[in-house]
Structure formats: structure tokens, C-alpha cells
Amino acid sequence: MSRLIVVSNRVPPPADKGASAGGLAVALQAALRDRGGLWLGWSGETAATEAESEEIKTRVEGNITFSLVDLTKRDQEEYYSGFANRALWPLLHYRLDLADFDRRDTTGYFRVNAFFARILAAQIQPDDVIWVQDYHLIPLAAELRARGITNKIGFFLHIPWPPADVFFAMPWHRRLLEAFTSYDLVGFQIDYDAENFVNCLVREGLGRETSRGTFKAGEREFKIGAFPIGIETAEFTSVAVEAEHNALVKRMAVSLNNRKLIIGVDRLDYSKGIDQRMLAYERFLENTPSAHGKVTYLQVTPKSRSDVPEYAEMQREIAETAGRINGAFSDIDWVPIRYINRTVKRTTLAGLFRMADIGLVTPLRDGMNLVAKEFVAAQKPEDPGVLVLSRFAGAARELDGAVLVNPYDMESTGGAIAGAIEMPLEERIARWRSMYDQLTRYDVNYWCESFLKALETQHNVPAFGSQNPQFRQAS
Template identity: 65%
Template sequence: MSRLIVVSNRVPVPEKSGDAPAGGLAVALQAALEEHGGIWMGWSGKSSGTREPEALDLKDRGKITYALTDLTDKDVEEYYFGFANRVLWPICHYRLDLAEYGRKEMAGYFRVNRFFAHRLAPMLQPDDVIWIHDYHLIPLAAELRQMGVKNRIGFFLHIPWPPADVLFAMPVHEEIMRGLSHYDLIGFQTDHDLENFAGGLRREGIGNEIKPGRYSAHGRIFKGGTYGIGIETAAFANFARKSASHVMVRKAAASIEGRDLIIGVDRLDYSKGITQRIDAFERFIEGNPGQQGKVTYLQVTPKSRSEVPEYEAMQRTVAEQAGRVNGALGTVDWVPIRYINRSISRPILAGLYRMAKVGLVTPLRDGMNLVAKEYVAAQDPENPGVLVLSRFAGAARELDSALLVNPYDIEGTANAIARALSMPLPERQERWGKMMDYLNEHDVVRWCDDFLKDLVA
């Protein structure tokens, strides 16, 4: 394969060549870029105020050039906080009630994608392979095609893709669908997402599936497929094995004083089902009074998009709810819920996962959810914990040996917590073994390789 060009909203730039990236996606993409050589382009995360951003900030790290651009305050407000996160994000997560469509924000979204295209195009060589990531950049291929770019261009959507009745409530759904048709390969997390996309083509009468995995729309023929993203399974398992010696992990273990640990780790977002999860934990304690004082529920929820009013309001709601439950159920020597509103480093997180007897991963809707996979990878094979997983997470299509729950069913989730805590060791080992086998085979490197192989085929 020729050079690889990756474009994403944000770019994790290492301090120096050879530094390890922080997360699984960055690990896979950096490895692919180092193998083929290439460019990783995206927003710097900085604003240039009202000034037009200057030339791309190029940082060479071995065979990879990281190309960063600032955006104006107007661009950030309209493209990122506006259309991407107040329209596309809620609609793709089936939350029509939270979508705030505005023509100004829509125009900003397409304008920034055009800006990205004009910055990227001069750096392209004829045989470069381009891989664009996520909902922020759906129109980017169409902008590049309009400039005459004929390279192979792939797109991967990291979040869910909704069914036609949800998608068509968005006023500009036709432009979004047309934008996707300019890719050579569109990748989705699950077969359900791909089915929703194909159904939208048929329902709108703009295209059809001409044979399995190949589609026709807007005068173009392109491929679509499912590529469930994985984690760096072996590395994360190794993190967890070594974590017992970490001072913070030892302190955490001592602080729970032999109680069973239940853990939830989520970015603060209404799609994650955090309030329903706290309700389910409360119901579990009320229904199992013998568990009072014997379990600790740790909820790690870093702040997210606090500039968006919905997220600021949710931060208050979750904190108040955790406080209410602690006030109602807690005792002098027992705090039922520990709520942490900041990030924790991955090595420490791996250790906490390994300590936890139950992993609560109960989003209302999620493209994949890598916390579920990290929790499984972190477990001790001799004494693994139990994953309680929402059936509305993409991970449920792969990790079907978890205890699958409907997160809207508070009673059902409470019962699953009770079952997880009382599950016999042989059943825990059997369930964990099946999931771990899958994760070892389908890690993030395979995800990357499979997508790129199909893109250039």
C-alpha cells in the first residue's frame, strides 16, 4: 500500500518519535502510519480567535507527519459544539429530543470540512490512501472530490448509525447521505448500523444494495462493511497484571476494606445511561439489604464538552443523584457510591478494573464501548469479574457471554448486578474465557488491517 493519510477531528501528537500513544485507536493508526509512512491531519484543539488560521503546523515524528490546524472561535462554535455535537451526536444516539438544528451551525459544519479539504489537498500524492474518521468529517470526501481528488478514500463511523425514521428527522439528512456516497468504503461498528444505513438508502429512494457489501447511490458505487473496533488486548491485559504494585491501586484496594467493587467508567454524556445505572444500583441495595456495607460502587466520569449546556446540566444531575443515594443508604462507615469527576490514567484504570467483581457498562446507545473490552481484558483468569453490558452497546454484538441488560429496565439491571455478584467461579471463568478469546483474535490492529485491506482491494 502507498502512503496512508489519516484525518480525524483531533490528533494525538507524541512528544517525540517512538513515544507510545495513550489509547487503542491511536496505537493502531500510529502503527499503520509508521508502516506505510504518511500524514495524520486534524484540528489542534486550539482557537485562533477571529483570525483566519495560519498555515498547517507540521510536526515530523519518524515516518509520520502530524499536520495540525487551529480553527476560529466561530468555526469551533458552529462546527464542533454546534452541528457535530448538538445535531449529529444526539441524532446518531437516537435522541431527537436533544437535537438543536440551526442553519448557521449546519453551514459552519460544511464550511470547516471544506477548509480541511483545502488544507489537505496540496499535501496529497496521486497514490495516497485516505482514511477519514467519524461524524465530524462526513462531508470531507465530497469536498475533496469536488477539488478533483481521485484517491481511494475510506470513512469509519465510531458512533451508531440510526434507522431511517430517526435520521430523516434531521433537515439536512440528504446532504449527509450524499456526502457518504463519495467514499470508496464506509465502515460501521456493527451489522445493525450497516443495516440502518442500507435501509435509509432504500427508504429515501436514493440508492440500493447491488450485491452484498456494495451499494449504489447518487451516481456512485461504493462499499460498506462492519469493522468492530478492538483494543490493544495483550498490552492492556499486561497493564492490569502489573497494576497490583501501583501505589494508587494498592491504596484503592485498602480503602474499600475487603468489600466487593462494582465499577463504571464513562465520559460524562447522556448516551451513557449513568443516571439509570445509579438508579439500578440503588434498587439493588434496597432489594438486597444483606449487601449493605458489603459493596462499593465506583463511578469514574470525566467531564465532557462542558461548554455545551446539556452536559453542564448533566454533570450537576449525576453529582446530585449520587449524593442523594449516599445520603439515603450510607452509614457512618460506608459510602455506597464513590463518584469521581476526572480522568484516571490507563495503568491505574486497568488495576481498578482487575479489582472489580462487576463491570457495569450500560449505555443507552453506543457505537461500540471499549470500556467493556478493557474490563474483560483486565481480569484475572483465575478469578475473573462479571461484565454487565447494555444490549444497546455495539460491544453486545461481540461479547454475548456478558450479562446483557436493557438499561431502561432498572429492576432488570439491579437483578443482573445481584446475579453477577453471586455467580459461581466456574461460570465466571467460562464466560470470561469466551470473551477473552474473541478480544485476542479481534484486537485493534486487526481492525485497522481489515479496514485498510478492504479499502485498497
């Protein structure tokens, strides 16, 4: 079996089994666990000089070798804080109003991708398979091809891809689209994103379909497919069961005093719709006086991208919304919202998910959202909670037992919360069972194997649309 090379913007720090790891880090470590290989990316540290950034830091964990490089402060500001997070991130989440298309940042983005390509090219063996992760590294394959690398190279986008008229607002959209054609396989979370991307290619005259999922650009053939990412379902279920004995989880259970628990877990980001979610909960409280004192909403929101001004302002606004709602509805012995603005260990979250009656996952736009899947995996089979899920999360294409909501419609989302609280046990079990079976079959190992099989062979990629058995119609 050929060696696998994974390339991502960030490489996870030395393992802390109890830490709260992001979905990407958890999924990729699971993908590499059996096969082994090399994981290359930014260390998260800044180098004082360009010469220092050339130094590769290596560590080995099991059969995975991690190669890390530092970035200069200029590279960090232009490539990461600038183009990746202030141009691409809002653009791909349909937020043109927040996108900042700065020419200097764009230059930095392509410069750092060329830097990663130079570092990686020296480590590539002839039969290696290269798997590039996410929007930070779109030009990487083109840079590797320019250096004579002919290995199989795949790309997976973890976030959404917008319609052509949104993407074309970026001044350098054609250059990015051309970069994609240097890959052998381009993967998206769901069929809708893949269809949006294909439409961009066709409208720019950069690709034509020669067979299902196979496209040609000039002399190059490449494939496009939908590969919904899964979680380590069985492992997360076991963690949740064990976490029932976690001291913090027990304290939470005692503090609830038999109240119903609604839980939301998101890093701080405008795509997550946290402020709208709190407003929907407020509508629920206004319309359901009988629930006062009987329901607690826990929102866990670690800080994110604190160096970007928009995020600091968003943190302030969400905290003010939570404070205003608590001020309006609290009683001497009850606070309707518990808002935690820090990281909670993943093991603890699993236990909190397991005791929760409702998982409130309502992003305004999300590529997949693994929190939705983790909530389902954590539930008690004999008494599961209800997943209230945004129809704009990729997970809505798979989890047919979720209660789908429009997060922009606070009134109906509040009504969905009320309905979920009153949902009969028999219906809750039926909905949960359907979703759990889906997560068991299409777990993170399936995601990895299906992508790599499509990359390494000439087999057709999974179908885009409803004919793909992984996609299901939620209610």
C-alpha cells in the first residue's frame, strides 16, 4: 500500500486525549491511524525570519510522522488572517458583505502555498498519495505540478461552496478555479456544493464532463465528487457512556435539578448563527411560559480568531444577547441560558450531549457540522434526545431523523424547540435509530476509504444527487 501524505493548514499539537479537538483534526487522525504516513502543515507558531521558517520540526506518534513549519508574521497576516479568513471564509459561506479582497493578502496566500509546495516536494516519494485539506491550500497542487510532481493528488473542501454568482464576486476567482484542475480528485461535503462548483467551472469554460463525475480541462482529466465526512461513531458512543461518570458531567446533572437540557456547541463564528439561535430560544420562552424554570439552555462557545476584529465584536454581541435574555426571564433559582466562552474537553462534551434533551445545531451555513453527528452518537438508545438542525448544514442531507429548521426564522425555530421538548418517546427513538444507523455505516473510516479509493483508482466517484444512498431526506 502506498504511503499517504496529508497536508493541512494546521497540524494538531501533541495529543491530549481529553482535549477538545476540532472535527478536522479528529477525522484526519482517524484516517491516518491504520494506513500511516506523513502529515505536513503550519505549526501555529511564527518565525522571526524567513530562514527560520525553512526549518522543519518533526515528531512521530505511532505510525504517523508530523512535519511542521513556522510562518513569518507577514505570512501569517496575509495568508491566514488575511486571504483565508477575511476573503475565502466569508465568500464560501455566502457572506459577501464580510469579504475583504485585498491584493496584498492574495499575493501572500499564493506565496505561502508555493512555500508549502517547496517544503513538501522534497519529502515526496514516487508512489505517495497526497491528500490536501481545505480552503487554505487550494493552489497547492498547481504549485506541486509546477515542480514536476506527478503523484496522485486529491483535495477535500470541509466548508461549503457557493453558487457561481457569489464566487465570481472574488476578483481572482478564475485563478483559483484553474488551480483546482491540477488535482486528480476534488471532493465536497454534499452534492449541492459539488453541483455549485461544477457550475462555476462550466460557466468559466474551465472544464467539461466526459463521464459521470469526470471532467477534462485542457489535457488534464480530474474527478469531482461528494464525500460527506463522518465521525468515529462507535468510539464517540463509548466515550459518552464513560463520561456519565465524569465529575463535571455529574455536577451539571445535579445543578439542572431535573430540568430539561438544551445544548449548543460551536466555536465563535458568524457562520454558526449563535445570536439567531439565542433569539429563537427567546421566542420559545416568550411563547411557552410553562417552560420557565423547567428548561436550561447551555451554549458552549470557545473563542476563535481573536485577532480578527469582526470576531471580537461578535463575541461582545452574543454575550450581550445572552445577558439581556437572562435579565428578562431569570428567576431567583433559575437562569435560562448558561453561556460558556471557553474550551470544554471533548470527553466532557460527550457526557453533556448524552444527558441533553435537545441538541440545538443551527448554523446559518455549514459544510457538514460534526457536532450534529456527535450529539446523535452520544444519545441513550432507550431515551434519546432530539436533534434540531439547520437545513443549511451539510448534515441535513444525511440525518433524516433531525427536526429541520430555518435559522433565519426565529419564530419557527422557537416552535421547533417546543415541539422537540414535548416529542413522545416512541418518536424520539425512531428518529434517533435511523440517524445512528446512518452514522454507524458512514463513519469516518468510510469517508477516508471512499475518497482514497476514488483518488487512487479509475472508479467513478459517488453520485452527486439523491441517487447517492448516503444522502437522505430529513423531516
